[in-house]
Amino acid sequence: MLLEIDNLSIHYGGIRAVENVTLSVAAGEVVAILGANGAGKSSLLTAIMGVCPGRVSGAIRFDGASIAGARPDRIVRAGLAMSPEGRQLFSGLTVEENLQMGAFLRRDAAAVKRDREAVLTLFPRLAERIGQIAGTLSGGEQQMVAVGRAMMSAPRLMLLDEPTLGLAPLIIDEIMGLVGEIRARGITVILVEQNAKKALARADHAHVLEKGRIVMSGSAEELAKNEEIVSAYLGTS
Amino acid sequence: MNWLPLLLSGLAVGSIYALIGLSLVIINKATHVVNFAQGEIGMFGTFIALSVLSATGLPVFVVLVLSFPIGFLIGALLEIVFIKPVASGPPLNVLIVTLGLFFMFNSLAGIIWGFDPYRFPALFPTAPIAVGGAAVSPTSLGIIVITLLVMAALYVFFEHTRYGTAMRAASMNPFAARLMGIRVGVVATVSWGLAAGLSVMSGILIAPLTFVDQQMMLAIILKGFAGAILGGFASLPGAAIGCLLLGVMEAFVGAYVDNTIKDSFAFVLIIVVLMVRPQGLFTKALKRKV
Ligand SMILES: Nc1ncnc2c1ncn2[C@@H]1O[C@H](COP(=O)(O)OP(=O)(O)OP(=O)(O)O)[C@@H](O)[C@H]1O
Ligand SMILES: [Mg+2]
Numbered sequence: 001m002l003l004e005i006d007n008l009s010i011h012y013g014g015i016r017a018v019e020n021v022t023l024s025v026a027a028g029e030v031v032a033i034l035g036a037n038g039a040g041k042s043s044l045l046t047a048i049m050g051v052c053p054g055r056v057s058g059a060i061r062f063d064g065a066s067i068a069g070a071r072p073d074r075i076v077r078a079g080l081a082m083s084p085e086g087r088q089l090f091s092g093l094t095v096e097e098n099l100q101m102g103a104f105l106r107r108d109a110a111a112v113k114r115d116r117e118a119v120l121t122l123f124p125r126l127a128e129r130i131g132q133i134a135g136t137l138s139g140g141e142q143q144m145v146a147v148g149r150a151m152m153s154a155p156r157l158m159l160l161d162e163p164t165l166g167l168a169p170l171i172i173d174e175i176m177g178l179v180g181e182i183r184a185r186g187i188t189v190i191l192v193e194q195n196a197k198k199a200l201a202r203a204d205h206a207h208v209l210e211k212g213r214i215v216m217s218g219s220a221e222e223l224a225k226n227e228e229i230v231s232a233y234l235g236t237s
Numbered sequence: 238m239n240w241l242p243l244l245l246s247g248l249a250v251g252s253i254y255a256l257i258g259l260s261l262v263i264i265n266k267a268t269h270v271v272n273f274a275q276g277e278i279g280m281f282g283t284f285i286a287l288s289v290l291s292a293t294g295l296p297v298f299v300v301l302v303l304s305f306p307i308g309f310l311i312g313a314l315l316e317i318v319f320i321k322p323v324a325s326g327p328p329l330n331v332l333i334v335t336l337g338l339f340f341m342f343n344s345l346a347g348i349i350w351g352f353d354p355y356r357f358p359a360l361f362p363t364a365p366i367a368v369g370g371a372a373v374s375p376t377s378l379g380i381i382v383i384t385l386l387v388m389a390a391l392y393v394f395f396e397h398t399r400y401g402t403a404m405r406a407a408s409m410n411p412f413a414a415r416l417m418g419i420r421v422g423v424v425a426t427v428s429w430g431l432a433a434g435l436s437v438m439s440g441i442l443i444a445p446l447t448f449v450d451q452q453m454m455l456a457i458i459l460k461g462f463a464g465a466i467l468g469g470f471a472s473l474p475g476a477a478i479g480c481l482l483l484g485v486m487e488a489f490v491g492a493y494v495d496n497t498i499k500d501s502f503a504f505v506l507i508i509v510v511l512m513v514r515p516q517g518l519f520t521k522a523l524k525r526k527v
Contacts, residue, residue, distance in 0.1 A: 051415050073418035081416075088413040090406040101406050104399065105418040153417070 002027040002188050003048070003157060008058035010043045010212075017043040017054060019212040025157070025205075030179060030189045032199040032220065035209035036235045041192045042085050044209070045159045048190075049082050050075045062157070076105055081155035085162050085192075087146040091135030095126055098134050098145050102152025111154070119148040122181055140171035147178060157188045164195060176202060196234055200224045208233050241371040243488050249377035251484020252384035256439035257454075257461030258480040259391065260432035262473055266408040267428035268320060270331045274338035275436050276458030278315070280451065281342045282308045282437030283444050284350050287357060297358045301383075304441045305434040312433025316426045324425065346451045354448035357441070380442050387438065388477055395473065404428065460484075460503070467507045469517025478519050483507075 003025040010018040018040040025031045035041050046052035048060055050072040060068040067075050081102070090098050099119060103112045120127040123144045129137065134145055143163055150158055160179070164172040172195070179202045182189055193199035200206055200220045208216035208223070210233050216223065223230055257275060264272045285307060286300050295303075319338060323330045361379040365372035395401040407414040407424040414421050439461075440454060447453055461480060468479020483503055491499040510518060 049416060051412065071420070072415045073420055076416075076418035084413065084416060088410055088416070090409045090413060092409050093402065093406060097402050097406075100399070101403060101414075101417045101419070104403055149417075 001025065002063060003190075004059070004061040005044075005048070006059040006061075008044070008047065008056070008060065010040065010047055010052060010054045010056050012054040017212050018047070018209075021058075021209075021212075021214055023207055023214065023217070025188060025190060027156075027188055028183070028186070029204045030183055030191060030202055032203035032206040033190060033192045033209060034194070034196050034199060034206060034230060034234060035192075036194070036233065038211075039209040040212040041209055042161055043212075045082060045161050045190070045192060046084075048075075048159060049080060073105060076153055076155075079154075079156035080159065081150040081153045081157075082159040083143075083146040083150045083161065083163060085165065087142045089134040089142055089145055089149075091133070093134055094131050095134055095137070095145055096130045098149050099126075099152050102149035103154075105153065112152070115152055115154055118185075119151050122151075122178070123148055140167050140175070143167065143171075143175055147175075147182075151182070151187075155187060157190070158182060159190045159192070161192045162194065163191075164193070164198070172198065194234060196227065196230045197224075200227070200230075239371065241368065242373055242377075243492050244485060245373055245377040245381065247485035247488030248481055249374075249380040249484070250487065251464070251481035252380050253439050253443045253457060254461040254464045254484055255384060255477045255480035256387065256435045256442070257458055258465035258468075258476045259388075259473055260435040260439075261458075261462055262465055262470060262476045263428050263432045263435075265470065267404070267425045268316075268324065268331060269328050270335060271462065272338075272432070273332070273335045273458075274315075274342060275432065276454030276461075277339050277342035277346075278308070278311060278433045279436035279440035279457075280449075280454045281346055282311060282433070283357070283440035283449055283453070284346055286437070286441055287355060287444075287449055288350075290358070297360055301360060301438070301441050304437045308434035308437030309430035311437070313426045313430035315433070316429035320425070320429065321422065343451055352451060354450040357444035357449050359445045360442070376446065383438075383442065387435065391473065400427075456500075460487075463504060463507050467510060467518060469520030471516070472520045475517055475519035479517065482518075 001024040005021060005023050008018060008021045009016065021044060033041050043052060043054060047056045050070055059066065062078050062080060067078060090101060099116060106112050125141055126144055126148060129141065134142065137145065147163065163175050167175065176198050179189055179191060191199055191203060200223055203220040206218065206220050206223045207214050208230055215233060216230065257279065260275050261271055282304060286304050289295065290297060290300050315338065319334050320331060323334055361375040365374055395405060403419045404424050404427065407419055407421045411421045443457065460483060464480030464483035465476035467483060468477065469475030486506065487499045487503055490502045
């Protein structure tokens with residue numbers, strides 16, 4: 001297993017946001033994590049990246065080595081990257097500089113340059129806007145920068161937190177299509193979504209979170225068959 | 238051509254303000270406070286430079302070059318020892334710590350070096366040079382040139398190096414910066430180091446013109462702060478230009494209107510400017526972003 005999470009709990013003060021979550025992700029997979037607002041999806045992802053402001057307990061292992069409690073720079077070096085909820089771009093920097101920051105820890109200039117070309121091939125729209133200040137891009141373009149920036153660290157595991165949030169249907173399909181592109185590059189993906197149907201269509205496995213607990217797990221196919229139950233948990237049925 | 242020496246001496250004084258103004262902006266970007274102790278750090282570093290100078294007999298220019306790393310170390314240490322422990326609290330707590338540092342350095346300098354002013358050796362030749370019929374002071378020219386070089390170096394660092402860009406990124410979005418593996422705590426330490434380095438340079442540049450004593454930076458930090466706000470506190474180039482402009486205005490008001498009102502004139506003008514352009518003269522109005 002590439003990522004193993006064991007009995008992970010997250011508290012914010014006295015509030016428990018995630019409770020005893022255990023799950024694992026195999027290399028090459030796309031795993032979807034579904035859940036309604038406040039279910040604890042983002043808490044889980046930020047805890048994996050070492051940037052969760054809450055109190056995190058439990059074990060997180062990446063490629064066999066514990067990363068629980070490690071500094072985020074160590075976690076990025078180990079091969080994880082995240083496109084966070086709400087994109088969180090460096091809004092006053094250009095698209096180019098945002099991508100460059102994704103590769104902040106990398107020293108191999110030639111490899112970084114190759115990855116930059118790859119990202120710009122994947123997102124031709126960003127190539128056109130490479131010198132534009134990121135804060136002035138459209139929502140869809142900003143999401144592309146967030147994903148591209150995460151790819152610039154050459155991760156083995158990418159965490160995508162609600163990449164389609166607030167986007168128009170056409171752009172949603174474009175962004176969702178990326179999941180396949182990322183996987184085709186050999187990158188394992190954890191996809192957090194509220195849009196169960198679209199996420200399940202692209203995932204191998206899925207877990208449904210409710211109030212911080214995993215209430216349903218299985219292959220994406222199985223869960224897609226029980227879409228009504230899933231939707232009930234998401235509060236979208 | 239009697240405006241030329243006046244312009245240059247105004248720009249020279251403005252350069253001193255600008256070095257302090259830039260340090261205030263750099264710290265504000267990283268730590269979100271105005272560092273009240275900035276001038277006192279400059280003063281303390283100047284005293285250290287003077288001690289090094291008299292103990293080793295090194296050429297004064299070498300000491301000027303050393304002033305940046307000496308200041309950097311002082312600033313970085315201050316951040317680690319005094320600021321980090323309170324940095325997670327409200328900004329007002331940090332502000333109080335900088336006020337504490339102000340008094341600490343002020344009395345420490347008095348205790349170590351006493352309260353009498355010291356002379357600082359000249360950095361530049363003192364005989365005026367003739368330019369187009371006007372007598373120009375090499376000191377003014379020297380201060381301006383050195384400050385411009387420092388500004389150019391800062392520009393290249395912040396705009397065109399990986400770490401400088403990361404420092405800007407950390408200031409815009411510390412959460413995302415940590416996700417990229419940028420150590421935001423280290424960025425704060427480096428910011429304090431850079432700022433203190435600039436402040437000590439400004440102290441050493443002005444020292445030969447005034448004297449070295451505990452009070453030497455009091456007026457300068459106020460002017461540096463005012464000039465930075467005049468130009469736009471959110472932007473390094475804006476702040477620098479504001480400080481230069483303030484120095485020039487003071488020189489001309491002092492010469493043509495009245496020397497006693499030049500300090501208050503500067504502040505009245507700044508208040509008027511801020512009524513019309515709250516964001517300062519040289520920064521674009523901040524747009525709300527979603
Ligand atoms: N920094 C924080 N401080 C205190 N409570 C928090 C913090 N972040 C999240 N929470 C709480 O933890 C719970 C889970 O939040 P989280 O953001 O992980 O949910 P989510 O599943 O990502 O929701 P959404 O779909 O709305 O993004 C919520 O009750 C939330 O209020
Ligand atoms: Mg969330």
